[in-house]
Amino acid sequence: xxxxxxxxxxxxxxxxxxxxxxxxxxxxxxxxxxxxxxxxxxxxxxxxxxxxxxxxxxxxxxxxxxxxxxxxxxxxxxxxxxxxxxxxxxxxxxxxxxxxxxxxxxxxxxxxxxxxxxxxxxxxxxxxxxxxxxxxxxxxxxxxxxxxxxxxxxxxxxxxxxxxxxxxxxxxxxxxxxxxxxxxxxxxxxxxxxxxxxxxxxxxxxxxxxxxxxxxxxxxxxxxxxxxxxxxxxxxxxxxxxxxxxxxxxxxxxxxxxxxxxxxxxxxxxxxxxxxxxxxxxxxxxxxxxxxxxxxxxxxxxxxxxxxxxxxxxxxxxxxxxxxxxxxxxxxxxxxxxxxxxxxxxxxxxxxxxxxxxxxxxxxxxxxxxxxxxxxxxxxxxxxxxxxxxxxxxxxxxxxxxxxxxxxxxxxxxxxxxxxxxxxxxxxxxxxxxxxxxxxxxxxxxxxxxxxxxxxxxxxxxxxxxxxxxxxxxxxxxxxxxxxxxxxxxxxxxxxxxxxxxxxxxxxxxxxxxxxxxxxxxxxxxxxxxxxxxxxxxxxxxxxxxxxxxxxxxxxxxxxxxxxxxxxxxxxxxxxxxxxxxxxxxxxxxxxxxxxxxxxxxxxxxxxxxxxxxxxxxxxxxxxxxxxxxxxxxxxxxxxxxxxxxxxxxxxxxxxxxxxxxxxxxxxxx
Numbered sequence: 001x002x003x004x005x006x007x008x009x010x011x012x013x014x015x016x017x018x019x020x021x022x023x024x025x026x027x028x029x030x031x032x033x034x035x036x037x038x039x040x041x042x043x044x045x046x047x048x049x050x051x052x053x054x055x056x057x058x059x060x061x062x063x064x065x066x067x068x069x070x071x072x073x074x075x076x077x078x079x080x081x082x083x084x085x086x087x088x089x090x091x092x093x094x095x096x097x098x099x100x101x102x103x104x105x106x107x108x109x110x111x112x113x114x115x116x117x118x119x120x121x122x123x124x125x126x127x128x129x130x131x132x133x134x135x136x137x138x139x140x141x142x143x144x145x146x147x148x149x150x151x152x153x154x155x156x157x158x159x160x161x162x163x164x165x166x167x168x169x170x171x172x173x174x175x176x177x178x179x180x181x182x183x184x185x186x187x188x189x190x191x192x193x194x195x196x197x198x199x200x201x202x203x204x205x206x207x208x209x210x211x212x213x214x215x216x217x218x219x220x221x222x223x224x225x226x227x228x229x230x231x232x233x234x235x236x237x238x239x240x241x242x243x244x245x246x247x248x249x250x251x252x253x254x255x256x257x258x259x260x261x262x263x264x265x266x267x268x269x270x271x272x273x274x275x276x277x278x279x280x281x282x283x284x285x286x287x288x289x290x291x292x293x294x295x296x297x298x299x300x301x302x303x304x305x306x307x308x309x310x311x312x313x314x315x316x317x318x319x320x321x322x323x324x325x326x327x328x329x330x331x332x333x334x335x336x337x338x339x340x341x342x343x344x345x346x347x348x349x350x351x352x353x354x355x356x357x358x359x360x361x362x363x364x365x366x367x368x369x370x371x372x373x374x375x376x377x378x379x380x381x382x383x384x385x386x387x388x389x390x391x392x393x394x395x396x397x398x399x400x401x402x403x404x405x406x407x408x409x410x411x412x413x414x415x416x417x418x419x420x421x422x423x424x425x426x427x428x429x430x431x432x433x434x435x436x437x438x439x440x441x442x443x444x445x446x447x448x449x450x451x452x453x454x455x456x457x458x459x460x461x462x463x464x465x466x467x468x469x470x471x472x473x474x475x476x477x478x479x480x481x482x483x484x485x486x487x488x489x490x491x492x493x494x495x496x497x498x499x500x501x502x503x504x505x506x507x508x509x510x511x512x513x514x515x516x517x518x519x520x521x522x523x524x525x526x527x528x529x530x531x532x533x534x535x536x537x538x539x540x541x542x543x544x545x546x547x548x549x550x551x552x553x554x555x556x557x558x559x560x561x562x563x564x565x566x567x568x569x570x571x572x573x574x575x576x577x578x579x580x581x582x583x584x585x586x587x588x589x590x591x592x593x594x595x596x597x598x599x600x601x602x603x604x605x606x607x608x609x610x611x612x613x614x615x616x617x618x619x620x621x622x623x624x625x626x627x628x629x630x631x632x633x634x635x636x637x638x639x640x641x642x643x644x645x646x647x648x649x650x651x652x653x654x655x656x657x658x659x660x661x662x663x664x665x666x667x668x669x670x
Contacts, residue, residue, distance in 0.1 A: 023077045027106040029126045030084075034292065036122050036129055038062075038108050039562065043074045045110060045120070049129055050294060055158055056210060056292040057236055060258055062120060063152040064133060064285075068143050071133075072152040074113030085093045085123060091514060093321060093476060093552035093600070094306060094469050095584040101125065101307040107134070108657060114486065115139075123287075123308050124209045129297035130287040130308045137281045148277045153288065155251070156235055156258040160211035163190045164507060164591050166482075167197040169249050173265030176397040178431050180268065181461045182480035185496070186503050188592040192254045197622070201252040201262050204464050205238035206284070207299070207507040207591060234298075236291040238511045240305040240312060240467035243312065244285050244444040246277045248435030248463050261288070267436025270394050277437055286466065289511075296506060300586035300597065305511050306470040312444075315473035317454040320425075321552040321580045322354030324386060329518050329557045330487060331527050336365045341374055343560050349381035350563060351426040352575050353556060357428060360400035372422040379423050386426035386458075392444065396434030398461070406446055426456040426476070435463050447472040458515050465512040477513035477551040484518040484557065488525045491533040498537055498612035498664045499592050501545050506591040509550050518557030519546045519574075529561050536638045537664045539644045541568055544666035546577050547608035548597050554579040568647040573635065573668070580605070586622055594661065598625055607669035611661035618660050623669070628653050635668035636661075 025038040037048045037059075049056070053611050063072035085103040103125040110118050119134040135146060165187060169180040187194075189209070196202055210233040211289050234662035237259075242248050247503035251259040264275045275287075287309070291302045325348040326619035335341070341358055348356045356378060362371060375385045390400050393407035405415045406429055412538040419427070429446060433439050443459065450457050451474045459465075460479040468475045482500065486493035501516070508514055526532040535542075546554055556574060563571075587607065590596035594617055596609040605625045611617045616639060626632060639660055649669055651657050661667050 020129065025077060025080050025106060025108050027082060027104050027122060027124055029104060029124045030102050031126045034124060034126055034129070036106070036124050038077070038106075038120065038122070040075050040110065042079045043076070043113075044072070044073050047120075047122070047131070049290060051127075051233065051292050051294065054230070054233060054294075056233055057290060058156040058158060060156040061152045061154040061260075064118075064150045067147040067149060069110055069112060069114060069116040071110065071116070071118045075110045077108055078111050079109045082559065089470075091306060091470060092319065092473075092580065094303070095301070095550050096303055096583055097580070097582040099303050099306065101303070103128075103307070106555050110552060119624040121284075121402070125304065125307070127291055127293055128302055128304035128307070129290045129292075130304055132241075132287045135279070135281055135283050143281060145278065145280050146283070148279065148285065150263065150276075151249075151261040153261040154258040155260075155290070156211050157192065157208050157235060161192055161235075162209045163192055163194075163201040164188050164207035164209070164503065165190065165196070168200040168203050170198050170200060170579070171265040172270065172396065176399065177270075178396045178398050178461055180434055181432070182464055183461075183482045185482060186500070186507070186592070188503065197252050199253065200265065201250050201259070203250050204466075205236055205507050205511040206251050206259070208235040208237070209233070210235060230391070231294060234293050234296055236299045236507065236510060237289070238305065238464075238466070239286050239288050240511075241286040241309045241471070242440060242466040243471065244281070244437070244441035245279060246440065247275070247437040248440060248466065250435070262535055264435040269436045269439050270396060270433060272394060273436040273438030296589060297586040299506055299510055301584055302385040302510060305467045309467040309470050311473060312471050313448060313451060313471050313473070316451050319456055319474055320354065323351075323554050323556045323577065323579060324348065324355035324357050325351075325353055326357045326359065326518060326555050327558055328357075328359035329484060329520070330522060330525060330559060333361060336361045338366050338370050338374060341366070342377065345374070345378045345381055345383050347558060347560050347563065348383045351556070351558065351571075354384065355386055355425065355553065356383050357386045357555070360390070360430075362387065363402045368418075375422045377426060384423060384425040386428060387424055389427055389429045391429050391432050391446075395439070396431055398431040400430070407442065409445065409449065412446065412449045416449055416455060420453040424455070426458065428460060430460040431464075432459065432462045439463070444472070447475055450474055455554065460517075461517065464508075469513055476553045477515040479517065480512075481508050481514055481516065482557040483516050484520060487520065487535070494525070494533055494536050497535075498541065498610065501548065502589065502595045502610050503592045505548050505595050505597060506589070513551045514549060515551055515555065516545075516549050518555045519543065521558050521562045521574075523569075527559065529559065529565065538642070538666060539566070540635050540637050540664065540668065541610055541664060541666035543570065543573060543577075543635065544608035544610055544668050547599055547606050547668065548610055550581070550584075552580050567644065569635075570644060578604075585625070587623075588619060596621060598623070600625070605670060607667075609659070609661050609667040611663060611665055614659050616662055618658070621657050621659055622655065623651060623657055626651055626655060626656050628655050633668075633670050637665040
């Protein structure tokens with residue numbers, strides 16, 4: 001038995017003994033540094049999380065109300081079971097390709113005052129906790145199904161914690177009543193008691209910074225010396241494993257010292273479908289996940305969204321990743337014609353990109369026969385098409401066509417068979433209706449049917465993906481963010497772009513792939529590259545964002561004019577930019593200010609940095625992935641002219657390098 005397993009086993013034996021005598025369970029991660037304590041004091045189930053002795057989540061409520069019973073009060077722990085989890089798996093389209101997950105799995109059985117039963121399952125890794133409810137059948141093997149009406153599940157963070165959150169929108173508001181679409185602005189370093197913008201709480205994932213714990217009586221901290229303050233901690237809360245078997249949830253506003261799980265709003269999905277979740281029994285809820293760290297490293301590198309879920313079906317083909325061109329971002333609806341799409345296919349071909357996305361209205365403005373012709377032309381140039389679709393249905397009033405091609409099984413079958421026959425490789429489906437179980441079923445049905453025809457799926461105007469990269473092998477990414485189209489629509493969003501793209505590696509993109517929708521290389525947000533407002537980022541910032549943003553099919557929103565306007569070294573780099581990663585490492589950063597990440601593709605490392613501040617950022621980077629004294633390619637903005645340049649960066653004997661990132665600028669080291 002190795003040291004890790006021995007430690008975990010000792011902790012589990014202790015936990016089981018404690019449960020028998022005190023109705024409290026305590027379980028530690030394999031290394032012993034992260035601990036979860038579960039309690040039934042006062043008939044109410046709670047849990048708490050400590051990391052190396054420091055409180056990360058204070059005692060917080062557990063439980064739910066179902067149509068057959070109340071599991072929020074009158075509870076007592078009746079038994080526990082603990083086991084070791086040690087598994088390896090491969091992923092094609094996430095931040096890491098080979099994942100080794102080691103955790104301690106604790107199941108705590110509860111009984112309420114009516115002797116009805118439920119269980120909590122905690123999967124505890126060294127920086128991650130995932131938990132869910134297990135609901136068995138009750139007396140006489142009934143009921144055989146249940147409706148979960150609400151949850152008491154809470155997250156109580158230490159006083160003084162600050163937040164990095166985006167609000168949940170009201171239902172059926174905004175453009176053509178398309179919200180909620182997870183496209184609201186983030187706020188950084190806000191207090192917990194600040195009411196959310198719309199009074200509906202916050203969408204997952206939710207990032208928190210816990211305060212330094214100088215008054216922690218020496219229980220934790222690296223130094224343990226009297227009078228020294230402890231560094232703050234970080235907590236990332238989300239959920240995973242949401243399929244057609246449950247609804248999606250979000251966090252409530254902060255109330256009485258905690259955030260709680262909130263279910264969908266009644267108005268979502270145009271009022272169709274319940275706000276509750278129906279499940280067969282025995283059954284389980286999705287996993288809620290909590291990633292904790294004394295630095296941001298565990299937050300950025302976590303794979304817990306995939307660790308606790310399994311694939312729901314096998315891929316029908318060997319799906320490929322790559323890059324795509326997209327006319328609509330800057331040329332907009334007027335570009336949805338045959339001749340303009342040829343230009344973007346030719347652009348993709350010239351750059352060696354694999355795909356070209358044809359956006360809304362193509363069925364009307366190009367026509368199905370000519371789309372088939374366009375697909376043949378694309379294939380002759382070594383490029384495949386992806387096609388845009390409206391998810392509707394009845395969810396909202398978005399007018400763009402094709403409509404009513406994705407909302408029923410019969411319509412999907414016809415449409416997807418046709419796409420396969422003409423060589424289309426993927427779809428982008430837009431304008432979904434919220435987080436109800438009804439809507440989750442639509443996502444799953446689209447994915448499952450698309451897999452039968454070898455089609456990959458990207459979703460826009462949509463919810464956060466929750467473990468879908470592993471659950472659905474043809475799933476690629478979701479927007480679920482205030483994305484690049486807003487940089488085109490208004491200058492305010494263009495000004496915010498650096499803030500947004502230095503925020504997402506720590507929250508939105510930390511838990512799931514993200515289709516931001518474009519590495520923008522035009523200086524002006526117009527087809528002629530001379531009018532409208534400017535982009536506020538440098539070329540190197542945009543290029544580096546292709547590394548810091550993680551998705552297996554990346555949009556490079558180049559325009560045909562870029563072929564003659566960009567420096568050759570930028571063109572060469574964009575041609576070679578990978579989109580899949582074997583390893584990801586956090587190097588430095590702070591949400592909304594700056595980020596430096598390293599990602600490995602094969603045996604090649606790429607280090608990318610973004611600076612969202614108004615001042616040059618001088619950093620000393622520790623780069624152990626490169627040999628000491630290495631001469632590295634260094635893409636950076638010149639500190640005098642601000643112009644992009646390709647230079648050489650030499651590592652010192654300690655594998656460190658001093659760099660400077662210009663305001664709204666970037667760097668790439670490889």
